Amino acid sequence: MRQDTFSTFHPVNNFLYFVLVIGCSMFLMHPVFLGLSCLGGMAYYIYLKHWKALKTALWLMLPVFLISAAVNPLFNHQGITLILYLKNGNPLTLESILYGLAAGVMLVSVLNWFSCYQVVMTSDKFIYLFGKAIPAVSLILSMVLRFVPRFKNQIEKISDSQKCIGRDVTNGNVLARAKHGMKILSVMTTWALENSVETADSMKSRGYGLRGRNNFSIYRFDTRDKLFLGILLLLGGNIFAGILTKRVHFLYYPMLRMNTNTLWAMLVYVCYGILCFLPIIIDVTEDIKWHYMKSKI
């Protein structure tokens, strides 16, 4: 992953942004919105992951899009613009084909945004956000995240050792393998319990359980974050106002109908476009700033 400026914003901002953009992408089936969201998500994912993003696009996104586009017209027969009758007598309509395509784009963009979410919202950010509400949960989550890789590591070690005496899951026939596997798992339980005693000692000794525990975090909500939150609220408010007042709307069934292109509608489109490309805009401005500074030095 390259240095991504958007990730350095406060976790609250990161999280709110993803909630807003994924929510909009899921529920707004307006083709302009869909297009913007899809492009924005894809651009950001490519920015984060480079050519690896193309690989996922090819292997995951394309099939999802094709299946969704193909399935809808086969099973949904609403709409008035008839193209032809299928073999079983059901009609194939223009509206259902278009809706299928739209749903495909929607799925792809949501998938894209979730992939970005996974990269940006690391476990410690997540813990920080939800730990504020319930402090004990954040510590437990953090301990679990510590425990799982350790457990996996120890299984590997034990498995290697058992291999040395010919008693690993890869040695012997099927029955013997299963038996070896069970033995390893059972000893892992002992191991986990045994070690947790010392962990508990270490926690107690460092005063866990005293009254008034405070959660420390390395995040600070600075001016930049306030500005970002302001912009986010402004854009979100504008978009919702546009939708609620029906200045922007789109109908697929029974026939395609779209809002007229008033100045208002244009403004909402622009807002949505900025929203979807916000991380990219931030990242690229930062890159340009750096480039400029470097050339000055």
Place this chain on the structure above:
Amino acid sequence: MALYEIKNLNFTYPDTERPAIQNLNFSIEPGEFVVICGKSGCGKTTLLRHFKTVLSPYGKREGEILFEGEKLEEVSVRRQSAQIGYVLQSPDNQIVTDKVWHELAFGVENLGYDQQTIRLRVAEMASFFGIQNWFDKNVEELSGGQKQLLNLASVMAMQPKVLVLDEPTSQLDPIAAGEFLSTIRKINLDLGVTVILIEHRLEEVFPMADQVLVLEEGKQIYFDTPRMVGKDLADNDLFLAMPSPVQIYNGTGQEGVCPLTVCEGRNWLEQHYGSCKNMQHRECFRHRKQERDYVVEAKEVWFRYEKDGRDIVKDLSLQVPKGELFCILGGNGTGKSTTLSLLSGIHRPYRGKILLKGKEIRKIRDKELFHRFLGVLPQNPQTLFVGNTVEEDLWEMFSERSPIRRKEDREKIEKVVGDTQIGHLLHMHPYDLSGGEQQRAALAKVLLLEPEILLLDEPTKGLDGFYKSRLAEIFQKLKEQGITIVMVSHDIEFCAAYGDTCAMFFDGGIVTACAAKEFFTGNSFYTTAANRMARQIFPDAVTVKDVIEACQRSRQPE
């Protein structure tokens, strides 16, 4: 006022007759560096746990412990948490959270300071310990030494008055251990924090200590300065654990002031034996060509874990003659353990050949390989155990063939148990054994495969001097039975004393391999403390015993 005052302390665990500690009386002044030593099971850890109420074991206790003049039980938990810092043995088990920064803050969080204070404390500690470079990392990515340093830093963030450490370096390699101990020293000197330390690596901590407490079977036999203890301990079992200069000083009749470090030892030797230099010097030659029976052979072996990865083993060639204890020595991350995994067939080289008893390893079937052929003892012996008692674990080795316990199997087990001296441990859970006991029990399990070749990965890690000499006895017995032992180790002193051939491993290959004595006299840094101390006068002396004998011989004509 003394920081700790221990008055007539007695402690007995429930359901046992013999007290674990008896009649302890001593006091620790602020800023002192106190080392506690004694054999495994002498009550060191039990004593250490009494220094903090939440960690005190259950049982019958008499006498009192005063912390800054107050009874320890009456000091509030909050004050104890902050002012008495504990670091335990295992680097891994003590870490609670998944991020380095979170772990650093854990103790201070518990004390309930506000964000600004925590931020400052964390920043201070990270800078003092040089953690800032891995501050954002996951704990899982750290090395053992870094983990232990993190534990120490996390405790130090609470600004304790006293640090209590229970064998903190037993799981670390010598370089990381040295770094850790010098950090402790720095804390003691620069911050004035009192240190109470259990340690079996006395070579390094003995010169640092202000006071040494020696325990034997729960009783306090000495509480004095290291020089005095070094002098008095001459005819005790614990003598084996003392630093080499102290052992040599005692072995030659205690002339002058007791030296503690190699440097002091050198001067001391120069002063008393300077006149009897004998400058014969043997060079380390490569193996002279001899027709011998080689059991393990590697021929120009290359290995890497991934196709695009770095070569871990490069052009490795070695030959191990039958019935020898072959030691592979070398620093951390040079590929020693990987080499062992190649020899045991877990990994395959991409170039070169490995022959076991003249047969190529990839042509040997699993069943043959693990039956009467090859035994491997992994670095962490605990990973071998799967049963609920040691005995069950030993029987497990036969469960494959038939579930019925046959008579000849019983005989085999009895023999192995006798060889490894674990008879008294058979009914215990393998996880409850101490490091040295686990090592031997695991060895017993491996020996049930009746191997002709034994591969050991750092068998002396975390063992004290007493257990090491026991392990050496076992090795001797095995060698007499014609078993070839290949071991990988950091432990120079052990290899020098007991190894037949030593090989220096560096950068993925073996640099030199020759008989132990020639090997160590040829090196000037990578050699035993005794040799480093005596090399200008007795260049051939490698072990403590050699130096003492050389001294005595040089005195005889007079």
